[in-house]
Amino acid sequence: MAAAQEREARSSRSAQSYSPMMRRSSSAMRATRPNRRTSYSTGSARPQLRVSVHDNRQRSSVMAQVRNVADNRRLSALVLSSSIALLIASLGITLVLRTQMTENAFSITQTQNSVAQLTQDVQQDRAKLNNLEAGLPERATQMGMQQGSDSMTIDMGNAQ
Amino acid sequence: MLQTPARKKYDSAYAHTIRRRTLAIIVVWAIVLGICVYRLAYLQIFNAAGVAQEAENSRTITARVQAMRGSIVDTNGEILAQSVEAYKIYVDQVGAKNFTPTSCTPKRTRSMTDAQYEERAEELKDVCHSLKGQDVPGKGASAVARILAPVLQLNVQELGAKIAGDTRYVVVANNVTPEVKRRIDKLHLSGVVGAELISERVYSNPTLIGSILGGVNGEGKGVTGIESMEEASLQGINGVETYEQTNPIYGTAKIPGTEKVQSVATPGGTVKLTIDSDVQWYLNKELKARVENQHADWGIGVVQEIKTGRIIAISDSDQYAANSEDALTKGSPAMQSTFDPGSTGKLITASGVLQEGLHKATDHFTVPYSLEYRGQTYHDALPHGDENLTLAGILYHSYNTGTIMTAYNYSTEKRYQYITDFGIGQPTGINFPGESNGLLVSNGNDWDTRTRETVLFGQGYTVNALQMTNVIATIANGGVRLGQRLIEKSTNAQGKDTTPSANESKRVISEETAATMMNMMENIGEEYARVVTVPGYRIAGKSGTAEVAGEGGRLTGIVGDYIIALPADKPQYVIAVFMKNADAYYGGASVGPVVQNIGKFLMQKYQIPQSAPRTDAIPITW
Numbered sequence: 064m065a066a067a068q069e070r071e072a073r074s075s076r077s078a079q080s081y082s083p084m085m086r087r088s089s090s091a092m093r094a095t096r097p098n099r100r101t102s103y104s105t106g107s108a109r110p111q112l113r114v115s116v117h118d119n120r121q122r123s124s125v126m127a128q129v130r131n132v133a134d135n136r137r138l139s140a141l142v143l144s145s146s147i148a149l150l151i152a153s154l155g156i157t158l159v160l161r162t163q164m165t166e167n168a169f170s171i172t173q174t175q176n177s178v179a180q181l182t183q184d185v186q187q188d189r190a191k192l193n194n195l196e197a198g199l200p201e202r203a204t205q206m207g208m209q210q211g212s213d214s215m216t217i218d219m220g221n222a223q
Numbered sequence: 224m225l226q227t228p229a230r231k232k233y234d235s236a237y238a239h240t241i242r243r244r245t246l247a248i249i250v251v252w253a254i255v256l257g258i259c260v261y262r263l264a265y266l267q268i269f270n271a272a273g274v275a276q277e278a279e280n281s282r283t284i285t286a287r288v289q290a291m292r293g294s295i296v297d298t299n300g301e302i303l304a305q306s307v308e309a310y311k312i313y314v315d316q317v318g319a320k321n322f323t324p325t326s327c328t329p330k331r332t333r334s335m336t337d338a339q340y341e342e343r344a345e346e347l348k349d350v351c352h353s354l355k356g357q358d359v360p361g362k363g364a365s366a367v368a369r370i371l372a373p374v375l376q377l378n379v380q381e382l383g384a385k386i387a388g389d390t391r392y393v394v395v396a397n398n399v400t401p402e403v404k405r406r407i408d409k410l411h412l413s414g415v416v417g418a419e420l421i422s423e424r425v426y427s428n429p430t431l432i433g434s435i436l437g438g439v440n441g442e443g444k445g446v447t448g449i450e451s452m453e454e455a456s457l458q459g460i461n462g463v464e465t466y467e468q469t470n471p472i473y474g475t476a477k478i479p480g481t482e483k484v485q486s487v488a489t490p491g492g493t494v495k496l497t498i499d500s501d502v503q504w505y506l507n508k509e510l511k512a513r514v515e516n517q518h519a520d521w522g523i524g525v526v527q528e529i530k531t532g533r534i535i536a537i538s539d540s541d542q543y544a545a546n547s548e549d550a551l552t553k554g555s556p557a558m559q560s561t562f563d564p565g566s567t568g569k570l571i572t573a574s575g576v577l578q579e580g581l582h583k584a585t586d587h588f589t590v591p592y593s594l595e596y597r598g599q600t601y602h603d604a605l606p607h608g609d610e611n612l613t614l615a616g617i618l619y620h621s622y623n624t625g626t627i628m629t630a631y632n633y634s635t636e637k638r639y640q641y642i643t644d645f646g647i648g649q650p651t652g653i654n655f656p657g658e659s660n661g662l663l664v665s666n667g668n669d670w671d672t673r674t675r676e677t678v679l680f681g682q683g684y685t686v687n688a689l690q691m692t693n694v695i696a697t698i699a700n701g702g703v704r705l706g707q708r709l710i711e712k713s714t715n716a717q718g719k720d721t722t723p724s725a726n727e728s729k730r731v732i733s734e735e736t737a738a739t740m741m742n743m744m745e746n747i748g749e750e751y752a753r754v755v756t757v758p759g760y761r762i763a764g765k766s767g768t769a770e771v772a773g774e775g776g777r778l779t780g781i782v783g784d785y786i787i788a789l790p791a792d793k794p795q796y797v798i799a800v801f802m803k804n805a806d807a808y809y810g811g812a813s814v815g816p817v818v819q820n821i822g823k824f825l826m827q828k829y830q831i832p833q834s835a836p837r838t839d840a841i842p843i844t845w
Contacts, residue, residue: 197428
């Protein structure tokens with residue numbers, strides 16, 4: 064139970080230290096401290112010197128935060144616009160590539176058709192050639208060419 | 224305007240009703256929208272792949288890609304049979320009925336400029352129909368026939384009748400060349416006329432060896448001859464292709480670019496024959512001319528390489544074209560015809576008698592014209608007085624009586640054994656479809672008393688041309704019978720060697736006996752030199768003249784043959800020619816000129832060295 068209360072107290076302190084309201088009240092507290100110290104030492108009212116460092120610092124911190132936010136927003140916009148540009152570019156490239164692929168597929172199909180057609184032509188021509196070659200002896204006979212009657216030999220028996 | 228409480232109440236009720244109705248409508252629409260969203264999400268997200276697959280399946284067609292049949296080549300690699308791509312043209316009769324030709328002349332409107340008119344005319348060129356530059360008259364099947372018939376070289380009326388009807392697939396032309404198919408494509412009849420890729424069997428010279436090559440059926444499968452015998456090697460492995468087609472309601476057109484090859488078609492293997500096209504052509508020519516000259520019923524010729532058993536040429540006088548109806552139904556006479564060998568059968572008897580040591584080639588016999596033996600009378604073809612002849616002389620004169628005299632101690636078992644050892648009554652080992660083994664009893668003891676003697680001179684059993692050729696090849700090969708071969712090499716679609724094995728070699732007679740037989744046959748070759756001479760080469764041969772069944776089954780027919788081994792001193796080739804019912808009675812006279820010319824051709828073509836002079840002739844008389 065005591066531990067829970069301690070945690071609650073710590074958490075409330077921690078919350079105070081991070082709250083802007085509390086930041087302002089703590090500044091006020093810091094500003095009143097010398098008064099208290101003076102009252103301890105002198106016990107009478109005197110002109111007070113006030114150090115304005117804290118206010119300047121506080122103002123610059125706000126400005127920095129504002130600038131930071133502005134910078135962050137610019138960065139976000141930049142990131143956002145870059146992303147959109149990249150997305151559009153990707154889509155565009157995809158479209159171009161897809162179109163190119165389709166074109167390539169079409170030209171491949173056309174080439175394949177041409178190859179098939181040429182193969183058929185080669186087959187037909189080869190068949191015709193074989194047919195003509197097979198008919199050569201018959202044509203030679205029709206032209207009056209005749210088979211030689213005997214083997215031609217040279218007798219080398221008496222060669223020295 | 225002031226409102227009364229009643230009016231206020233009414234308005235409130237009315238507003239409430241409107242709100243309720245609006246709410247109801249919103250709810251209904253929300254439900255409808257929800258269902259649509261659910262359905263959309265289900266189709267597009269949860270079941271997108273399945274639906275897409277189902278859609279693709281519904282329009283995807285799986286088609287068989289027919290593999291090309293393998294080639295048959297001769298021993299020199301010259302193509303005898305091959306397959307080429309061709310098309311089967313079919314017509315959709317329903318499409319033909321609804322066909323209306325498109326005019327190539329565009330209709331001119333008032334607002335149309337000349338440029339627009341030309342442009343329209345140009346556009347029409349890709350779709351319009353015309354006939355010799357004119358618009359096609361009529362419509363329906365008759366219009367289709369008018370456009371298609373000239374390209375297919377068919378009669379318009381016949382084609383029109385063929386394509387009139389309600390069938391969606393009617394074949395109008397087979398084996399159409401790719402060139403003609405391309406012309407059909409340009410007719411712009413794609414919804415009506417279709418083409419199916421097929422394989423056409425083409426023979427370089429159909430009659431060269433047609434009955435041996437045989438043919439294929441409509442499905443491209445071998446049904447006769449080598450085409451059937453080597454079907455396993457020649458058939459290719461079909462491929463599978465898928466493609467997407469348009470909605471069948473609008474026609475079954477293939478969507479271009481959707482073709483996917485699932486498996487590639489593999490063409491069949493190659494069958495290389497032992498046939499030499501040149502020798503084959505010359506044998507065909509000589510045989511046909513001689514058959515015509517001799518008015519013979521038929522003639523058969525065979526050329527065999529002695530050292531290998533390869534058949535260099537095999538011909539018959541019918542010379543059917545390959546894949547013709549005759550080749551498909553009648554087969555090869557050279558492989559299927561059988562006949563009594565006649566006097567060439569005496570070579571088997573002489574070989575057996577010499578091999579068994581019963582006689583020598585120089586043993587003396589006095590040979591009569593007529594011989595009484597075991598109650599039977601035998602005589603020779605022509606009358607002659609008693610002649611003092613050696614065994615070689617008996618073979619030289621081809622005397623039946625003398626042959627019986629040489630075989631007095633030649634047992635029936637041995638007679639049968641030598642006949643079978645020489646390959647008679649058995650398959651040649653070529654395994655040609657429909658090949659006949661000839662007729663021979665299964666046991667020599669089944670022969671009757673007379674047949675036991677007649678088988679000595681080639682009567683009482685039948686042979687085919689190849690068997691008889693191999694008898695002489697066995698003697699010329701030093702007594703070793705080789706298995707005959709018609710296929711030199713074959714591979715199947717996968718490239719695996721499928722060359723059929725030949726019959727195992729077998730020694731039938733000794734080398735010495737074979738040499739003696741060749742010497743005795745050379746005597747005969749010299750005797751026949753008047754009809755068969757190959758200058759520079761010695762010839763060993765034997766003629767035969769056998770009585771065979773003629774009309775009515777009686778022995779009125781004559782088969783004359785002459786078989787030689789060339790050259791006799793270093794035998795390379797056996798040439799065997801047979802002829803039935805030739806004008807010349809004796810085999811040597813009827814077929815001799817064919818044998819002579821083929822012999823000369825072979826010696827020239829294969830550049831065979833000439834023979835040395837003969838020095839050791841066996842005497843034929845004493």
